[in-house]
Amino acid sequence: MTSTPQHLPDRSSVDAGDGSVTDAVQAPVLDVDNLTKSYPGEPPVQALRGVNLAIGEGELVGIVGPSGSGKTTLLQLMGTLDRPTSGHVRIGGLDVASMADDDVAYLRATRIGFVFQQFFLAEHATVLDNVADGLLYAGVPLEQRRQRAIDALELVGLAQRRHARPTQLSGGQRQRVAIARALVGQPAVVLADEPTGNLDQATGQSILALIDRLHRTGSTIVVITHDHAIAERMSRKVEILDGQIVADTGPDTGADARRRSPAPLARPAIHAPQAAYGGPVNHEPS
Amino acid sequence: MTAEATLTRKRLQLSDLTRLSTIGLRTRKLRAGLSALGIAIGVAAIVAVLGLSSSSQAGLLNEINQLGTNLLTVSNGQTLTATPAELPTTAPGMIGRIPGVQQVQTTGAVSGADAYRNPYIPSVDTNALTVQAASLDLLPVVATRMARGSFLNAATAREPVAVLGAAAAQRLGIDRIYPGERLWVGGQWFYVAGILKPAVLASTIDSSVLIGYPAAEKYLGFDGHPATVYVRARTDRVDAVDNLLAATANPENPNQVNVSQPSSALVAQADAKSALNGLFLGLGAVALLVGAVGVANIMIISVLERRPEIGLRRALGATRSHIRTQFLSEAVLLGLLGGAVGVGAGVLSTAIYAHTKNWAIVIPTEAWAGGIAASLIIGAVAGLVPALRAARLSPTQALWSV
Numbered sequence: 001m002t003s004t005p006q007h008l009p010d011r012s013s014v015d016a017g018d019g020s021v022t023d024a025v026q027a028p029v030l031d032v033d034n035l036t037k038s039y040p041g042e043p044p045v046q047a048l049r050g051v052n053l054a055i056g057e058g059e060l061v062g063i064v065g066p067s068g069s070g071k072t073t074l075l076q077l078m079g080t081l082d083r084p085t086s087g088h089v090r091i092g093g094l095d096v097a098s099m100a101d102d103d104v105a106y107l108r109a110t111r112i113g114f115v116f117q118q119f120f121l122a123e124h125a126t127v128l129d130n131v132a133d134g135l136l137y138a139g140v141p142l143e144q145r146r147q148r149a150i151d152a153l154e155l156v157g158l159a160q161r162r163h164a165r166p167t168q169l170s171g172g173q174r175q176r177v178a179i180a181r182a183l184v185g186q187p188a189v190v191l192a193d194e195p196t197g198n199l200d201q202a203t204g205q206s207i208l209a210l211i212d213r214l215h216r217t218g219s220t221i222v223v224i225t226h227d228h229a230i231a232e233r234m235s236r237k238v239e240i241l242d243g244q245i246v247a248d249t250g251p252d253t254g255a256d257a258r259r260r261s262p263a264p265l266a267r268p269a270i271h272a273p274q275a276a277y278g279g280p281v282n283h284e285p286s
Numbered sequence: 287m288t289a290e291a292t293l294t295r296k297r298l299q300l301s302d303l304t305r306l307s308t309i310g311l312r313t314r315k316l317r318a319g320l321s322a323l324g325i326a327i328g329v330a331a332i333v334a335v336l337g338l339s340s341s342s343q344a345g346l347l348n349e350i351n352q353l354g355t356n357l358l359t360v361s362n363g364q365t366l367t368a369t370p371a372e373l374p375t376t377a378p379g380m381i382g383r384i385p386g387v388q389q390v391q392t393t394g395a396v397s398g399a400d401a402y403r404n405p406y407i408p409s410v411d412t413n414a415l416t417v418q419a420a421s422l423d424l425l426p427v428v429a430t431r432m433a434r435g436s437f438l439n440a441a442t443a444r445e446p447v448a449v450l451g452a453a454a455a456q457r458l459g460i461d462r463i464y465p466g467e468r469l470w471v472g473g474q475w476f477y478v479a480g481i482l483k484p485a486v487l488a489s490t491i492d493s494s495v496l497i498g499y500p501a502a503e504k505y506l507g508f509d510g511h512p513a514t515v516y517v518r519a520r521t522d523r524v525d526a527v528d529n530l531l532a533a534t535a536n537p538e539n540p541n542q543v544n545v546s547q548p549s550s551a552l553v554a555q556a557d558a559k560s561a562l563n564g565l566f567l568g569l570g571a572v573a574l575l576v577g578a579v580g581v582a583n584i585m586i587i588s589v590l591e592r593r594p595e596i597g598l599r600r601a602l603g604a605t606r607s608h609i610r611t612q613f614l615s616e617a618v619l620l621g622l623l624g625g626a627v628g629v630g631a632g633v634l635s636t637a638i639y640a641h642t643k644n645w646a647i648v649i650p651t652e653a654w655a656g657g658i659a660a661s662l663i664i665g666a667v668a669g670l671v672p673a674l675r676a677a678r679l680s681p682t683q684a685l686w687s688v
């Protein structure tokens with residue numbers, strides 16, 4: 001499963017006409033290599049036991065496994081929020097192990113977006129500023145942050161509610177705001193831990209539909225879930241058990257044509273989001 | 287995606303830092319206000335104490351200046367055998383001839399004479415009053431005026447007529463002049479013509495019963511020797527006159543003469559800091575300490591409560607130093623808030639009190655600047671440990687332990 005550098009052909013040499021080859025060999029945006037993580041204790045908890053996984057640009061990956069199988073731990077390591085006991089995490093080819101903490105933080109600011117089960121929105125701030133804060137630590141000036149936040153909110157269908165407070169929104173809308181915050185920096189990969197875990201069935205479905213739409217317009221997204229039904233909806237499904245990957249449907253190769261559509265936050269698409277993404281996405285049950 | 291070779295770390299812009307450091311203040315206003323209260327009280331106490339003592343000092347100096355700093359007094363000292371020396375009767379005339387001397391007035395202690403309301407009062411109850419013969423233009427020279435009635439004049443100075451100093455009138459229980467009001471002075475009735483206002487520059491006059499020189503000689507056997515000579519000199523000649531006074535007043539025994547400048551004693555008094563100031567400053571310092579503990583306490587609680595926010599910020603790319611700076615600035619801001627309120631309250635109370643006393647409002651720079659600086663430092667010190675804790679928090683624990 002690991003994509004080792006010597007197997008990676010130069011991008012220019014890839015035959016664009018044959019999609020099945022193109023995606024399989026693209027440089028991964030995120031790859032982990034023989035990853036282990038043990039938590040101190042008596043005895044120590046082996047949360048991950050040698051995980052190899054490469055995620056290519058534009059993939060939508062569902063990582064599924066029962067509770068305690070190590071999903072969250074894997075997401076924390078992939079998201080550089082924690083350091084592995086052994087093994088390597090590379091973001092866009094950069095090995096995190098060799099980087100100083102502050103550089104890793106900047107990597108998170110610019111390359112990784114997070115979506116959490118509990119949304120983690122600031123109640124005192126508007127929807128717009130919650131999303132704009134996704135760019136705060138990337139060194140983007142406030143005006144630009146807000147402008148790009150509006151763009152990201154259009155993407156999730158909440159631009160109209162940008163002056164509302166999170167407390168005035170439904171759970172589904174809050175998760176949309178959190179997704180917009182994850183997307184606002186145009187990260188290489190969005191990592192979502194049980195993004196529908198705090199939502200009812202129907203609202204969860206609408207969030208999954210949004211994730212699918214974002215995937216179809218080029219975003220790279222990893223969704224962690226204990227629910228096989230949710231993982232089935234992803235274009236690639238990775239099963240994890242006891243800290244090891246036990247099944248992987250492999251990189252999604254079937255639909256690369258849709259990945260050629262403009263990146264979600266590329267400027268031309270911004271002002272016609274409804275045309276590009278098939279109308280407003282605000283159809284949650286009330 | 288493009289792999290940037292160098293990852294530039296970003297420092298927060300000041301406007302962003304300001305916004306971040308006010309989150310706690312904006313979302314928990316009451317708590318922020320209460321935690322800053324200790325510092326506010328401490329700074330207010332210190333500013334008010336320093337402001338009040340400066341304002342009262344300025345008021346006093348102003349008063350002294352209005353009374354005039356060019357008054358010099360010459361009084362009889364002691365002989366070698368420690369008995370009171372006498373000023374020669376020629377002294378006032380000689381002093382009047384010193385260049386620069388503008389006015390010379392005298393009082394002379396009438397020995398053996400005491401003043402009572404009536405003859406039946408035991409002679410030991412003198413009320414610590416002295417009977418003094420006074421020259422007729424004394425009042426402007428010692429910078430006082432009549433409170434009631436009128437002063438001695440050429441006619442009343444020859445008659446058994448007395449004028450009371452402010453304290454003397456009080457001790458005798460006389461606050462009004464009724465026709466026929468009289469005192470028993472040296473075995474003789476004296477009519478009361480008037481009561482003086484306090485003579486700040488010549489306080490011995492306050493506790494005196496003043497009568498005319500001729501009357502003193504005629505009725506009380508006074509020898510006519512002045513005890514105190516009050517001299518007003520030209521402002522630019524005060525020091526020169528001062529130097530000549532002793533030798534001029536008593537050329538034979540200049541060292542038996544005391545020369546003083548009453549205003550300088552008052553200035554020294556005004557400069558002396560009240561012992562109470564130290565007490566209040568100490569209390570202010572204690573309040574500041576309590577305030578520091580309050581801010582530290584609130585910040586620690588705030589960091590605990592805001593773990594998810596801290597974890598989220600780390601996930602959004604905040605470095606430990608970003609987090610540390612955010613919470614440290616919040617503590618400094620809390621301190622400054624307390625300091626600013628404290629300075630305001632201190633200045634206000636000084637202003638109100640100074641207004642009632644008719645003093646100019648003087649707030650020393652070191653009081654308000656020091657108050658602000660102290661509150662800033664206290665905020666920083668109190669916020670240091672909480673900020674370090676916030677920065678040390680692991681993002682995974684902060685985000686997944688909720």
Ligand SMILES: Nc1ncnc2c1ncn2[C@@H]1O[C@H](COP(=O)(O)OP(=O)(O)O)[C@@H](O)[C@H]1O
Binds near residue numbers: 039040045066
């Ligand atoms: N901070 C931690 N300290 C100790 N053990 C932990 C910690 N985090 C997770 N674990 C343990 O590691 C294993 C994997 O946990 P986790 O990654 O949360 O699994 P999942 O998300 O699949 O439920 C579990 O046995 C869990 O108890």
Ligand SMILES: [Mg+2]
Binds near residue numbers: 072
């Ligand atoms: Mg989990």
